[in-house]
Amino acid sequence: MISIRQMNIVYRKELLDGIRDKRAIFTAIVIPLFSPLMIYFLFNAMIDLREDLKETELMIAGASNAPDLVEYMRQRNVKIVEFEGDAEQAIRDKTYNLVMLIPENYASRFSRSKPVSIKLFSDSSRQTARAEYRRAERMIEAYARTIGAMRLMARGVAPGILDALEVREMDMASKEDRSASALKFIPLFVILSAFVCGMGLAIDSTAGERERFSIEALLVNPVKRSSVVLGKWLSASTLAAVGSIVTLMFSFYVMSLVPLEEMGITFKPELSVMVSLSLVMLPLALFASSLLITMATFAKSFKDAQSYMGFAILLPMVPFMINQFSPIEGSWTYLIPGFSQQTLMENVMSSKSTEVWQYAASALSALVLSGVMLFASTKLFSGEKIIYNK
Amino acid sequence: MIEVNGLKKSFGEVSAVRDVSFTARDGEVTGLLGPNGAGKSTTLRVLYGLMQADAGTALIDGFSVEKNRLETQSRIGVLPDTLGLYPRLTAVEHIHYFGRLQGLGEDQLERNTAGLIDTLDMQGIAHRRTEGFSQGERMKVCLARALVHDPGNILLDEPTNGLDVMTTRSVREMIMRLKSERKAVLFSSHQMHEVSSLCDQIVIVAAGCVVAHGSPDAIRDKSGCQNLEDAFVKLAEGSPR
Numbered sequence: 001m002i003s004i005r006q007m008n009i010v011y012r013k014e015l016l017d018g019i020r021d022k023r024a025i026f027t028a029i030v031i032p033l034f035s036p037l038m039i040y041f042l043f044n045a046m047i048d049l050r051e052d053l054k055e056t057e058l059m060i061a062g063a064s065n066a067p068d069l070v071e072y073m074r075q076r077n078v079k080i081v082e083f084e085g086d087a088e089q090a091i092r093d094k095t096y097n098l099v100m101l102i103p104e105n106y107a108s109r110f111s112r113s114k115p116v117s118i119k120l121f122s123d124s125s126r127q128t129a130r131a132e133y134r135r136a137e138r139m140i141e142a143y144a145r146t147i148g149a150m151r152l153m154a155r156g157v158a159p160g161i162l163d164a165l166e167v168r169e170m171d172m173a174s175k176e177d178r179s180a181s182a183l184k185f186i187p188l189f190v191i192l193s194a195f196v197c198g199m200g201l202a203i204d205s206t207a208g209e210r211e212r213f214s215i216e217a218l219l220v221n222p223v224k225r226s227s228v229v230l231g232k233w234l235s236a237s238t239l240a241a242v243g244s245i246v247t248l249m250f251s252f253y254v255m256s257l258v259p260l261e262e263m264g265i266t267f268k269p270e271l272s273v274m275v276s277l278s279l280v281m282l283p284l285a286l287f288a289s290s291l292l293i294t295m296a297t298f299a300k301s302f303k304d305a306q307s308y309m310g311f312a313i314l315l316p317m318v319p320f321m322i323n324q325f326s327p328i329e330g331s332w333t334y335l336i337p338g339f340s341q342q343t344l345m346e347n348v349m350s351s352k353s354t355e356v357w358q359y360a361a362s363a364l365s366a367l368v369l370s371g372v373m374l375f376a377s378t379k380l381f382s383g384e385k386i387i388y389n390k
Numbered sequence: 391m392i393e394v395n396g397l398k399k400s401f402g403e404v405s406a407v408r409d410v411s412f413t414a415r416d417g418e419v420t421g422l423l424g425p426n427g428a429g430k431s432t433t434l435r436v437l438y439g440l441m442q443a444d445a446g447t448a449l450i451d452g453f454s455v456e457k458n459r460l461e462t463q464s465r466i467g468v469l470p471d472t473l474g475l476y477p478r479l480t481a482v483e484h485i486h487y488f489g490r491l492q493g494l495g496e497d498q499l500e501r502n503t504a505g506l507i508d509t510l511d512m513q514g515i516a517h518r519r520t521e522g523f524s525q526g527e528r529m530k531v532c533l534a535r536a537l538v539h540d541p542g543n544i545l546l547d548e549p550t551n552g553l554d555v556m557t558t559r560s561v562r563e564m565i566m567r568l569k570s571e572r573k574a575v576l577f578s579s580h581q582m583h584e585v586s587s588l589c590d591q592i593v594i595v596a597a598g599c600v601v602a603h604g605s606p607d608a609i610r611d612k613s614g615c616q617n618l619e620d621a622f623v624k625l626a627e628g629s630p631r
Contacts, residue, residue, distance in 0.1 A: 009490045013479075020478040213474030217532065220438050220470070221491040222463035384441050 003227045010223075010231025014205045018235060024200020031196050032243050035189035036250035042185065043258040056135060059083040059090075062102040066110075069102070072143050078136075087121045097129040098122045098136060113151060183267060186251045187345035190244045190277070191338055194285045195292070195313050197243025198236035202292035205232045206377075207305035216387050225381040229374055233286075233293050240285035245278050267349055280344045280359065283366035287337045290373035291315070297377045297386070334361040337369060391416055391574050392437065392543055397446035399432050406432040408598035410446075414576040414591070416542070419569050421585035422578040424595035425626055430578040431471060433595070434547050437576075438470075439463050450543055464492060467541035471548050473528045477521035481512060481531045484520065485538050492539035499538070506534040509567070510560065526557035533564060544568055546577035550584060562588060582619040596626040 018024060061083040063070045074080055083090075087099040101119040109116045118140055122133045149159035209215045218228070252269040260267060295312050299305035316338030322328060323339075334340045340362035347354050380386055392414040399407040407429040414420035422430050435441040437448050439459040448455040450462040475484060482503060489499045507516050510530045515523065520531060529549075537544070546565075550558045565588055568575050579585050585592055586606050594602040594609070602609050602625050606618060613621035 006491060009487070013483075013487050016483070017476055017478050212476070213470075213472035214476060215474070216438075216440065216470045216472060217468065217474055217488075217535070218491075219440055220463060220466070220468040220536075221488060222460040222493070223491050224460075387440055388435070 003224055006223045006227040007231045007234070010228050011234050014201065014232050014235035015238060018201035018204065018239060021200055021204055024204060027200050028197040028239055028243055031189060031193045032246040032250060035185075035193070035247055036254040039185055039189070039251055040254045040258065043255070043260075056132060057081055058132075058136060059087075059096050059099045060102060061085075061087055061099060062104065062106075065102045065104055065106040066116075069140070069143055073139055076139060078139070087119075091121045091123055094123075094126075097126060098132045100136060183265070183349045184346060186248070186255075186349065187342045189251065190247050190281060190345065191284065191316065191341060192313070193244040193247040194240045194281060194288045195316065198238075198240035198285070198289045199292055199309055201239050202232075202236040202289060203296045203302065203305045203309070205235065206293055206296040207299050207302045210386065210389075211302045219381075219387060226374075226378045229293070229297075229378045229381055233289055233370075233374060233377075236289035236293060237286050240289050241282055244281050244285055248274060248277055248281070267351070273348060276348055277345055280341050280348070280362065283363040283370075284337060284341045287366040287370045287373075288316075290370040290377075294373045294377040294380075297380045300389075331358075331361075334358050335365040337362075337366045340365070391449075391451055392420075392545075392576055393447075393449040393452075394433065394437070395447045395449075397433060397436060397448065398444045399429075399436060399441065400444060405598055407436075407443075410595060410598070410600055412593045412600060412603055414543075414574045416574045417569060417572040418590040419565060419575045419577070419588050420591045420593060421589035422576060422593050422595060423580070423582070423585050423622065424578075425580060428595045428626075429598040430595055431547055434545055434576075434578060437545055438466070438468050464539065465541055466543045466545055467536040467539070469532055469536050469544075469546040469549055471551070473525070473532050475520040475523070475528055475531060478519055480517050480519050481527075481534070482507070482516050484531050485535045488535040489538040494539055502538050502540060503534075506537060510534055510564070525552055526554055529553060529557055529561065533561070537568075541573075543574045544576070546575070548578055548580070550579070550581070582622050586618045594622060594625050601625045 056077070057079045058073065059081050060070065063080060063082055070080055083096075083099055087101055090096050090099055099121040101121065103116065103118075106116050120133060120136055120140075122129045124130060124133070148162065152159045152162070209218065219225070252274055255267075255269045292309065292312055295308045296305040299308055319328060319333075319336050319339035320342065328339075333343065334357075340358075344354060344358060344362055346352075394413075395411050397407050397410040398405070410429065410433050412420070412422075422433065424430050432441065436443045437450070437455060439455050439462055442456065450465050453462045453465070455462045479487070485503045485506065486499060489502065494502065507513060510533060512530050512534065515527050515530075520528065523531070533549075544565075549561050549565075553561065562584075565575055565577070569590075589606065591604065592602070592606055592609055593600055602612055602621075604612070609621055609625075610616065610618060613624050615621040615624060
């Protein structure tokens with residue numbers, strides 16, 4: 001049996017105590033405050049990278065030797081810049097990522113149908129240089145194939161004879177998929193908030209209560225141990241829920257400042273989406289707090305409890321890590337707290353279809369596991385050991 | 391009224407309490423006297439409802455602590471040997487928290503709190519956070535939160551331990567006041583002079599057993615010593631180890 005009245009008394013006291021705890025509140029606001037900033041810079045960096053690819057500038061030495069090739073490239077959105085000087089030196093000095101060298105004998109060899117060697121100077125250790133290099137290389141190869149085909153036709157040979165096999169890339173990634181991979185960070189930060197924001201209160205109200213010896217006087221009062229545990233749990237859950245919803249709100253606000261469409265992301269940060277994401281989050285905030293409360297009750301001291309917390313945060317990350325190596329799929333995955341919320345939030349944000357049973361399974365499993373955790377910590381609270389350490 | 395009968399409690403191999411029986415009547419101050427490790431605190435903790443006895447019974451106003459924990463806990467006011475406070479709550483917030491947990495209504499709570507702040511002379515510290523309180527100030531907060539629900543039985547575990555003269559005096563005054571209100575006061579101590587001046591009845595415990603039980607005069611007569619301190623030493627050392 002639970003006394004709602006007593007639970008409420010404990011809840012209000014712990015919340016008041018928790019809000020006055022400067023150290024705990026500092027840890028609680030770090031993630032809601034910094035994750036939206038990180039998202040902002042991340043998105044902007046991604047936009048910058050794409051824009052680099054859009055307007056390629058190509059340095060060509062000896063462009064006048066091959067007006068046909070240069071014209072071909074210009075038609076394919078490449079801005080040609082005449083290069084003069086030492087190409088190797090320019091790469092080494094990092095002045096340019098790529099310099100193309102067209103030899104003087106281009107015209108004479110070309111007209112005699114002899115191969116012409118075009119040199120591309122670049123530094124493959126530079127990440128941005130590789131993309132530019134591949135783009136230029138592909139363009140030159142395409143041009144060479146066109147010329148080759150024309151030469152064969154002039155000699156009465158079908159040009160297809162050179163292409164025994166042909167590879168065609170069929171990229172099935174939808175626009176939604178591409179935006180999902182960019183939006184993955186938001187659920188991750190929100191889930192992290194659910195674990196971190198209530199942590200200070202969870203430790204202080206259990207391990208801290210023991211360390212200060214206030215637990216003896218507290219439990220002398222005629223209160224059910226379950227009411228005490230539930231009050232502490234709900235106060236930690238309140239901070240966890242508020243923290244993760246604030247993280248969500250800030251992230252949405254930041255995304256409304258980023259030009260999402262330029263990145264090919266169709267997601268629109270709307271209020272209705274935020275409400276459904278918050279509903280997905282709430283059961284996880286309850287579960288996370290029950291886990292933290294139980295671990296901190298089990299710990300022998302405040303320090304001990306703090307060292308368990310690293311483990312507690314790592315626990316929900318385990319399915320993500322396994323998922324990186326071998327994807328875990330199937331309807332049962334909606335029963336894994338943390339993972340199910342991540343999946344649901346990603347699907348909602350990338351406007352994939354979600355079903356009611358998925359929400360229900362995700363919420364129910366989190367609540368059932370919270371119940372198990374709370375039962376365990378009530379057992380711990382009912383013993384003599386928690387008060388007298390004997 | 392507090393009644394303890396044939397109490398036994400051991401922790402693994404160590405038996406802390408072997409056989410303790412006594413009665414603390416209403417309107418009397420009963421002193422639980424004994425050297426360190428005699429089993430005083432363990433006896434009190436069983437009475438708080440926080441430890442389960444291996445054998446024997448503990449009754450508060452006739453209710454069994456074991457069977458009716460919540461009922462007995464609402465009839466006692468406890469000052470544990472550790473003065474654990476919440477550093478971020480004010481003195482009044484401590485008193486209110488415990489009063490509410492004891493089931494007091496808000497009107498009653500305000501009245502009792504105001505009365506205790508007055509009695510214990512806490513006006514200056516009432517709305518300060520307890521972080522950095524002196525030992526005496528902490529003691530007052532602990533006393534006030536233990537007495538906020540006006541319990542009929544008061545249990546104090548070494549209440550004057552480590553206190554200055556002024557606070558010791560106010561604790562003694564509080565004990566005499568509670569006695570005049572016809573409450574049963576039970577406190578433990580290892581300081582003879584304190585017990586002899588305050589108590590109507592003394593229970594001497596040594597090595598987990600009651601070795602003497604009665605008024606200060608009866609104890610003196612039993613041991614054949616004029617001085618109560620000598621009597622205590624003689625009785626405590628004569629006990630089976």
